Amino acid sequence: MKPASLAAPRSATVAAVGATALAVVPLVYLSMQIGDAGWGRVSEILFRSAMARLALRSLGLAVIVGTLAGLVGTTTAWLVERSDLPASTAWHVVVVMPLAVPSYVAAYAWVSWWPQVASFWGAVAVLAFSTVPIIHLYVAAIFRGLDSTQEEVARSLGKGPREVFLRLTLPQARRGVAAGMLLASLYVLADFGAPAIMRVPVFTWAILGAYRAGFDPSRAAVLAGALVVLSTVFVLLEGVVRGRSTEASVGAAVVRPATKVTLGRWRWVATAGLGVLAAVSVAFPVMSYLYWWSQGGNEVELAEFLGALGTTLLLGLVVAITTVALAVPLAWLVARFGTRVGLGAERAIMLAHSLPGIVVALSFVYVGVRVLRPIYQHWPLVVLALVALTLSLAVGGLRAAFEQQPQSLTDVGRACGRSRARVFAQVTLPAVLPTIAATAAVIALTTAKELPSLLLLRPAGTDTLSTRLWVWAGVSDHASVAPYALTLIAFSVFPALVAAQVGRGSVDRREVV
Amino acid sequence: MTPRLSLSAIRHSFGSTLVLNGIDLSIAPGEMVALMGESGSGKTTIGRIVAGFIVPEEGVVCLDGDRVAGDGRFVAPERRGVGVVPQEGALFPHLSVAANVGFGLARGGERARRVEECLDLVGLAGFEQRRPHELSGGQRQRVAVARALAPEPRLVVLDEPYSGLDASLRRTVSDQVATALRAAGATALLITHDASEAFRTADRVAFLDAGRLVQVGEPSDLYGRPTDLRAALAAGTAALVPAQRCGASLVCSFGELPLDAVGYVSDIPSGVLVLRPWQVDVTVDASGGVEVLDARPDTDTLWLSVDVAGERVDLGTGRSAQDVENLGAGTRVRVMLTAAAAYLPRSPLD
CATH class of the missing domain: 2.40.50.140 (Nucleic acid-binding proteins)
Structure with a gap:
């Protein structure tokens, strides 16, 4: 038993438990809703041919997009990290930039020109372009982390560059590529906006439809439950694929810049390919909305726009502050003490992370209906749902920041006669403050583009940028969609830049003498 | 007799820093030479030039009299027959011990026999199916040595091979490795900053200071007849x-x-x-x-x-x-x- 002055402080534990409850409790209500429907009703909903088609379509979309994005993203990652591609750092940022275009904004840009694009394959194309950055970031990090000394040893054993790539680099990146593809598929399963705009009935869209239909609350719950099961399968698969790579790090004392493969004439082909990718996934939507905006004739009044903007910013701010306030104690607890409560809480939150936004939103509807009547269809419930949705985003980054800080710093602080609270305030917190600020900003801006939770939970008569966009998109008023789309893209540039930056700048590329 | 390795007038710089300033060194077949120097003296750079990972700005590198770098010629690392044992071994983490050791060998029946032979040489017979993460630091280093020796290279470059090991283990592992290298009749360039390691292992010691070789001789020369103050202090x-x-x-x-x-x-x-x-x-x-x-x-x-x-x-x-x-x-x-x-x-x- 540790003395209280060394054990994890109770206040942090309480905060961690609270955060976990927020992430998990809604699921409990979701399952209660399903339970209330009774097995007969559940099986009636589940075992219908429409259900099979829905599942097949959702799964097909996820797997096809994951595979396509996997191929493209692995290629871009290899080009940026392992070849002598000109201006590779700039290209890295460019390839990640589609993260700044919410999938429904990208999808609507296509449909605004060619309504007939709205189809399964249209959704495949849009979502593949949106998920390439996910794979790219994941695989690039792996390529960067590989010990280049291994490649040198292989060269010294008589293997040429091609053989080294095939026998060393690729086999070691294989699991990472597979895990990245599963993550991209998971993203597609959870995505609501793009399939809806492309008129592809997948789970997320069907859940909203069932909820809107109103007369049968258990149908939405059962569909959500089925989606949770499907997502969980992907999460487990991802864990299995990634988890077995425990052998990954066997001592790399010196980080040396990897030997880059010379592209020769292919460098121009590669540059052109990346250019097309960027043009299609980023430039095209941005230019489209600029064009529609310039055509004028939009119905948007300044007051309406400013109202939605103000609501979005205020909501983002409140959600960011609440999330960070809950995440900081939890991240610190896990990083510094690794207590069972802390680790359990973290695991629960990370598991909740894989839940599609629409499921979380629906769960909070049930929470609102059953226990939080007074705040149902009021902002506080919206904030709670968004906090639950963004908590995992905050915990991951903050934990890493706390872990980077050497234990000796706080030890020295306490040895100097300062209390733990003061050391935390004067030593620990200042060091992670930049991370906290960046996390808060990313959360606020991510909240801005959130769609399904707001569609389900927002108080009647109020709107954010994303819900306003949705309303105008519903009546195909391109000019009125434009200002909202452009504002959302502008908002999302910062989180995209943060994603591009993480892990990239930190490698010391000094040549070692 | 043609030296196995000869370096003539090697000069190299990184940016504006001159790292090697006229290095001349030759190693006879079967000889083991230790390259000693403080960190930053340029010893790793010499090793990388020999293995072919760096193209020297000036000077000539010859292996068995064949020019492999210099005067406009450059032979890629995979065509040199120079084995490398880096710091911490750099074993291929996704391959078993046997696959690591056999990596540089042609497929076929000979391979398994040679792998066994080399593992035996470093005292790790029976470890074939282990994975790198299941080995201790010293064992990994010995596998790395077996892997470098397997294709019967002309020369093995060992770059601070024991620096990741505990002090108590370094001596044992370095003696085991030295014995294995001798038994294989290998020609070796051992890069180290540790005098006792250099003295116990090498036939000759070359002392590098600020990009120059200030003394090359037998261990007893460096200890008993040093010609340079830094070398004298490094030697004991x-x-x-x-x-x-x-x-x-x-x-x-x-x-x-x-x-x-x-x-x-x-x-x-x-x-x-x-x-x-x-x-x-x-x-x-x-x-x-x-x-x-x-x-x-x-x-x-x-x-x-x-x-x-x-x-x-x-x-x-x-x-x-x-x-x-x-x-x-x-x-x-x-x-x-x-x-x-x-x-x-x-x-x-x-």
């Missing part, structure tokens, strides 16, 4: 005592030494004597002209700060640590010099 504990040349002897505060009792004598009027602990004999003598100011035991040397004619001098002697009690501050002693390793200019350290 030494006290430095100012001295002047006077005819056929060298004169210092403790008396005279005939020239033939000194391993290496620089042709300078004034310099320092490099004294190994066993060359300094200290006896307690109330009538002695030297007063002990302070005594500090080191692991195998007793360091005395003494006052001789108003001058403070630090002396390492071969006396045991227990003598601290007898040689406390204020004790008067007599100091006898029996020999010296070298008489050198003192400038490099000033």
